[in-house]
Amino acid sequence: MTIDISRRAVLTGGLATGFLLAFHMPLRAGNEPVQPPDVTEGKFAPNAFIRIDPAGNTILIMPQVEMGQGIYTSIAMILAEELDADFSRVSLLAAPANEKLYANPDFGVQATGGSTSVRAFWKPLRTAGASARAMLVQAAAEQWQVEPASCTASNGEVMHQGSGRKLSYGALALAASSQTPPKDVAVKDPKDFVLIGKSLKRLDTPEKVNGKAVYGIDAMLPGMKFATLAQCPVFGGKVGRVDDSAAKKIPGVRQIVVLDDTVAVVGDHMWAAKKGLEALKIDWNEGPNAKIGSAEIWADLRAAIEKDGVVAKSEGDIAKGLATGDKFEASFELPFLAHATMEPLSATVHVKPDSCEIWTGTQIMARVQSEAAKAAGLPVEKVVVNNHLLGGGFGRKLEPDMVVAAVRIAKQVDGPVKVVWTREEDIQHDIYRPVYRDTIAASLSGGKVVGWKYKIAGAAILARWLPPAFQKGIDIDAVDSAVDAPYDIPNFHVEYVRAEPPAVPTGFWRGVGPNNNVFATECFMDELARKAGKDPVEFRRSMLATKPRFLSVLNLAAEKANWGQKLPPRVGQGVCLQPSFASCIATVVEAEVDEHGEIKLRRAVSVVDTGIAVNPDTIMAQIEGGLIFGFTAALYGEITIDKGRVRQSNFNDYRMLRIDQAPKIEVHVVKSGEAPGGIGEAGVTASAPALRNAIYSATGVALRRLPIDRSLLAVGRKA
Amino acid sequence: MATTLTINGEAKSFDAPADMPLLWVLRDVLGMTGTKFGCGIAQCGACTVHIDGQPVRSCVLPVGSLSGRSVTTIEGIGATPAGAKVQKAWLDLEVIQCGYCQSGQVMSAAALLAATPNPDDSDIDAAMSGNICRCGTYVRIRAAIKQAASGRQS
Amino acid sequence: MRMLRILAGLAVIALIAAGIAVWIIRGPGPLAFAGGPMVALADFRGANPTGVPASLAKASAVERGEYLAAAADCMVCHTKPGEKEYAGGLGFKLPFGTLYSTNITPDKETGIGNYSDQDFLNAVQHGRRRDGAMLYPAMPYTSYTYLTDEDTLAIKAYLFSLPPVRASAPENTLGFPFNQRWAMWFWSTVFSPNTRYMPDTSKSPEWNRGAYLVEALAHCGECHTPRNIAFALDNRKKFAGAITAGWRAFNISSDKATGLGGWSDDDLISYLSIGHAKDRGTASGPMGEAVDHSLSKLAPEDIKAIVVFLRSVPAVASPDLPATTAPAAPASHREGPTADARGKIVFQQACVSCHGWSGASLVSSMATLTGSWAVNDPGATNVAQIVISGTKRHVPEDALSMPAFGASYSDEEIAAVANYVTARFGSKGSKLTARDIAELRKQTAQ
Numbered sequence A: 001m002t003i004d005i006s007r008r009a010v011l012t013g014g015l016a017t018g019f020l021l022a023f024h025m026p027l028r029a030g031n032e033p034v035q036p037p038d039v040t041e042g043k044f045a046p047n048a049f050i051r052i053d054p055a056g057n058t059i060l061i062m063p064q065v066e067m068g069q070g071i072y073t074s075i076a077m078i079l080a081e082e083l084d085a086d087f088s089r090v091s092l093l094a095a096p097a098n099e100k101l102y103a104n105p106d107f108g109v110q111a112t113g114g115s116t117s118v119r120a121f122w123k124p125l126r127t128a129g130a131s132a133r134a135m136l137v138q139a140a141a142e143q144w145q146v147e148p149a150s151c152t153a154s155n156g157e158v159m160h161q162g163s164g165r166k167l168s169y170g171a172l173a174l175a176a177s178s179q180t181p182p183k184d185v186a187v188k189d190p191k192d193f194v195l196i197g198k199s200l201k202r203l204d205t206p207e208k209v210n211g212k213a214v215y216g217i218d219a220m221l222p223g224m225k226f227a228t229l230a231q232c233p234v235f236g237g238k239v240g241r242v243d244d245s246a247a248k249k250i251p252g253v254r255q256i257v258v259l260d261d262t263v264a265v266v267g268d269h270m271w272a273a274k275k276g277l278e279a280l281k282i283d284w285n286e287g288p289n290a291k292i293g294s295a296e297i298w299a300d301l302r303a304a305i306e307k308d309g310v311v312a313k314s315e316g317d318i319a320k321g322l323a324t325g326d327k328f329e330a331s332f333e334l335p336f337l338a339h340a341t342m343e344p345l346s347a348t349v350h351v352k353p354d355s356c357e358i359w360t361g362t363q364i365m366a367r368v369q370s371e372a373a374k375a376a377g378l379p380v381e382k383v384v385v386n387n388h389l390l391g392g393g394f395g396r397k398l399e400p401d402m403v404v405a406a407v408r409i410a411k412q413v414d415g416p417v418k419v420v421w422t423r424e425e426d427i428q429h430d431i432y433r434p435v436y437r438d439t440i441a442a443s444l445s446g447g448k449v450v451g452w453k454y455k456i457a458g459a460a461i462l463a464r465w466l467p468p469a470f471q472k473g474i475d476i477d478a479v480d481s482a483v484d485a486p487y488d489i490p491n492f493h494v495e496y497v498r499a500e501p502p503a504v505p506t507g508f509w510r511g512v513g514p515n516n517n518v519f520a521t522e523c524f525m526d527e528l529a530r531k532a533g534k535d536p537v538e539f540r541r542s543m544l545a546t547k548p549r550f551l552s553v554l555n556l557a558a559e560k561a562n563w564g565q566k567l568p569p570r571v572g573q574g575v576c577l578q579p580s581f582a583s584c585i586a587t588v589v590e591a592e593v594d595e596h597g598e599i600k601l602r603r604a605v606s607v608v609d610t611g612i613a614v615n616p617d618t619i620m621a622q623i624e625g626g627l628i629f630g631f632t633a634a635l636y637g638e639i640t641i642d643k644g645r646v647r648q649s650n651f652n653d654y655r656m657l658r659i660d661q662a663p664k665i666e667v668h669v670v671k672s673g674e675a676p677g678g679i680g681e682a683g684v685t686a687s688a689p690a691l692r693n694a695i696y697s698a699t700g701v702a703l704r705r706l707p708i709d710r711s712l713l714a715v716g717r718k719a
Numbered sequence B: 001m002a003t004t005l006t007i008n009g010e011a012k013s014f015d016a017p018a019d020m021p022l023l024w025v026l027r028d029v030l031g032m033t034g035t036k037f038g039c040g041i042a043q044c045g046a047c048t049v050h051i052d053g054q055p056v057r058s059c060v061l062p063v064g065s066l067s068g069r070s071v072t073t074i075e076g077i078g079a080t081p082a083g084a085k086v087q088k089a090w091l092d093l094e095v096i097q098c099g100y101c102q103s104g105q106v107m108s109a110a111a112l113l114a115a116t117p118n119p120d121d122s123d124i125d126a127a128m129s130g131n132i133c134r135c136g137t138y139v140r141i142r143a144a145i146k147q148a149a150s151g152r153q154s
Numbered sequence C: 001m002r003m004l005r006i007l008a009g010l011a012v013i014a015l016i017a018a019g020i021a022v023w024i025i026r027g028p029g030p031l032a033f034a035g036g037p038m039v040a041l042a043d044f045r046g047a048n049p050t051g052v053p054a055s056l057a058k059a060s061a062v063e064r065g066e067y068l069a070a071a072a073d074c075m076v077c078h079t080k081p082g083e084k085e086y087a088g089g090l091g092f093k094l095p096f097g098t099l100y101s102t103n104i105t106p107d108k109e110t111g112i113g114n115y116s117d118q119d120f121l122n123a124v125q126h127g128r129r130r131d132g133a134m135l136y137p138a139m140p141y142t143s144y145t146y147l148t149d150e151d152t153l154a155i156k157a158y159l160f161s162l163p164p165v166r167a168s169a170p171e172n173t174l175g176f177p178f179n180q181r182w183a184m185w186f187w188s189t190v191f192s193p194n195t196r197y198m199p200d201t202s203k204s205p206e207w208n209r210g211a212y213l214v215e216a217l218a219h220c221g222e223c224h225t226p227r228n229i230a231f232a233l234d235n236r237k238k239f240a241g242a243i244t245a246g247w248r249a250f251n252i253s254s255d256k257a258t259g260l261g262g263w264s265d266d267d268l269i270s271y272l273s274i275g276h277a278k279d280r281g282t283a284s285g286p287m288g289e290a291v292d293h294s295l296s297k298l299a300p301e302d303i304k305a306i307v308v309f310l311r312s313v314p315a316v317a318s319p320d321l322p323a324t325t326a327p328a329a330p331a332s333h334r335e336g337p338t339a340d341a342r343g344k345i346v347f348q349q350a351c352v353s354c355h356g357w358s359g360a361s362l363v364s365s366m367a368t369l370t371g372s373w374a375v376n377d378p379g380a381t382n383v384a385q386i387v388i389s390g391t392k393r394h395v396p397e398d399a400l401s402m403p404a405f406g407a408s409y410s411d412e413e414i415a416a417v418a419n420y421v422t423a424r425f426g427s428k429g430s431k432l433t434a435r436d437i438a439e440l441r442k443q444t445a446q
């Protein structure tokens, strides 16, 4: 595996920064015939992604996991497009754990995340499809003894132009198997796409409407038991004494498993396990973190950002830039967040003396396999991971902990055991979106920003999660969308201070680094616009002369949202323009703040230029859902720590936006011929700053912290 | 405790403690995993089933209180006219993302339509606000309920 | 000289006035209403009203103490939620500061491990600490003073059978003059009857048992009897209801409309033993805890005795409560009060799944709102409080608990939902404001 980390690529900025340029791992799977994961005998198996049997059934293997983002359908469309398959005959198969074949080219590991799926697999999948198609055409041409160039393929058939003879892919499957894959294969000109660009129906949804879809938590095995667990409520604490006398008396409780930091109750069903766990008396050794609270964590972070950071990008002369015109400064802060995937964490595991089999829904197949092997004390090849649909991932399932915990429990249990986390455990033992603090100093001259010094302090998730990606003190995720802010600013400087919070584990959360950086950037842009006496959209426009894609989404969003219309009192519109995930997106949110500070979301309009839109309806759905996810966080999301433990526990105190609060949402997908960008997280990033700016416009209160403190917005209060 | 319940029109017998919520009977005892666990405290709606046609959160519903009542789950809702309409509209408008909440959403929506064939926005709010969708499919849920009610094609 | 005499005269007058004032404030004792002749326990000819039920008559002191400690509900106040039982540390927020309950496990340094029998009797019956300092009457020694020595020492035996826990309670945060413990001596002299239970010979043994349980052990009056300006119980309005720790303890006098006069024996028995009576509501907050940890553990004959006693308490009306509770609300969200739009939003998001639009729960009768005093209280104290703090119930087996919403809903939203709920399910809607909610939050014990 070669990983080529190009820091220069990050520094050059532009659209395609972040993960995409950070790594480039040549993908074997795209063009080499491979040992396939399923039975390939009697099938045409030209590469890791495509199987065609003589009956013409086409199986497409999904290197990325389906967690709601619609990626199964998009991947199938890309493969089928270049393969010219009959889309109605394709069926999908989840890839097994196999890092060699299915690594995400952007990470070098088999992971689904970072809004990379289409971006990263765009080329390899197209090549895989085109190459298989070429082999099928070649096989037909040989059979007909004609030039391959005189043959065309469409809808699962090869046709000879001159004679009109046709052979189905099924009929050609065996003959194509003996063809050598072409070295350089041409992919289609986008104008010839027949599937890509159409809003085709998703392939995974019919079974999700009638209860048939199987998620990780739904795995059922003969003779299985059910368990639920408690980890020390204080981060890093251990189990002391356990009194299980009452728990053992609960009907259906079979076994109490005590590990060094976790206690689990195994029973005939979740109810027995849950009641058993409640009946346990556990003395925890809380350890050194029992004194940590949110106040200290914030104090640490506020101190950390005073230190010099590592320069992530510097253009022009920042000292001179800041000395020109009027200078303004502000700090912004974002809280810890839990993921709260709708499907709580769970894994079913059967450990035998010489093997371990796992049924779960994870974003990281291969890592789960290797971590499970370690926990089970078995060689990797003895561990089989069966992946299922995910009831939401949002980055939570980029961590192997739920599987590792289940393996450690299953080692003590005879037969398969399903370990399900209660919602409380899920929220109190998450791996949280880190707290961030940003400071920005900017100068205004001639109605434009001429100096911009942006400093970010927060955890370096990549340093833990993908160490090779953490180079020279820069976490490219933590500075994503800060280093590539879309505006033309002559003196531009970004610094990063790595600041790991004590005790609290941190990880990726839908929207990752851009959540923080787009929020601070776009909020401060609105404050600067006001200082400059300009309309926020106009202010941004004036700095987009060299960024036509951004300018056009901004203009269209303003037009569709009827920007500048006369609004009732305490109603405001706010805008957000973001470069994140290699998509250009402008969003306008309209919100109303009542006299008590309560907020009503009225409307959201997003205009998206994500390059080639593989399935436009999926893109719209992702933006819609992402906006809601972001609104939820902006209004309510905050995990707080007291005495080393998380105070929130379930949806009663970790609150979610509900249907009666959802605004009208319109998403416009702009036609574009550029390479596809990322979409799954983009909506999340947009909603908080656009909402905050709408509130700023409605009330004049410049909020600089999330979640929104509604008490600051009541009439007569000052922020 | 041996219990018999009518579930989706079929008599099912099982052994479970009287205080055990119906959710776990369905999922863990009967293997009917279409009904989902989301919170266990009646705050998310993922576990919604119908008891005699009324939407109820099965995660807090003791199975011992159900004798003689009829249970409908996501596996059986398609056999009701309202359920079938909802499922069709859900697919027509491509409501679903991860889908984990959608069993509950479909059950709540089907109960709404069965009771209120032409719901307006306030009826939808009243019936659907107890169902959380973490993927944020609310806008389409609202549209799909309206479409299911009118029978209009998208 | 003359001057001095005048002054002395004034002083005497002042003293007399103060004495009369104290006498007036002090009012009658908790059992004065019964009016019958009272005798020392030893002289009572009926069955002994003290001690434990017959089934435990032969039990060890520890077992008897366990029953009596449950009846006296020691644990709830002496346990901080999530921490070790009886290790103290629960904070009582009073208008003049916060008091913390003490560790009553037998730990020698931080608990009561060094208490002699006499020390224990002094503390429980007289409110005097081992070091001689007076306890604040948050410890209901004005009720426990009626306990027999034997029962008190059985409780001690039980507490001493528990594992010692090292845990020091936080310092009380009382402001001047309330931090002057010596002042409690005066208070105690005036307000603590400082006497053991004396049976009323005009009443049945069952009534006397009930009186002992209610007055000496369960100390019902501490919450259900209003307090006078000296913060002592005002037995002129015995059991007429009061607000304690931010929750309203309702009228449990025999008033027909607003007290227990209209409840059947079965209603009362059910409410006391499982914290729920059909169409009457469900115990939550402090009463829920009292049922879970105390009343539900009592023998059926003791519950009966309590009912007999309660029925004899004279009726005092609660003028702010309606004469009848409201019937079920309409089944559709469209009908019924619609004024509080924000309250309706909160209700449809977080509440309706359990409580239903009609107030009749589809999940559990424990969650039925119709008929409960809480939703018929135009002050909405308990509705607001349960939204803020939730309630965790353990009895009966399939009890439904309610999660706390106080951390994620604003004062504005909680006021709105309380107003919506009382208007929809009660007879008169409340008019709480965000400020009222902020006030309530301050009063909850923690």
Ligand code: FES
Pocket: B036, B037, B038, B039, B040, B041, B042, B043, B044, B045, B046, B047, B048, B057, B058, B059, B060
């Ligand atoms: S699992 Fe029942 S409402 Fe959430």
Ligand code: FES
Pocket: A068, A342, A391, A392, B096, B097, B098, B099, B100, B101, B102, B132, B133, B134, B135, B136, B137
């Ligand atoms: S579709 Fe994922 S939670 Fe609703």
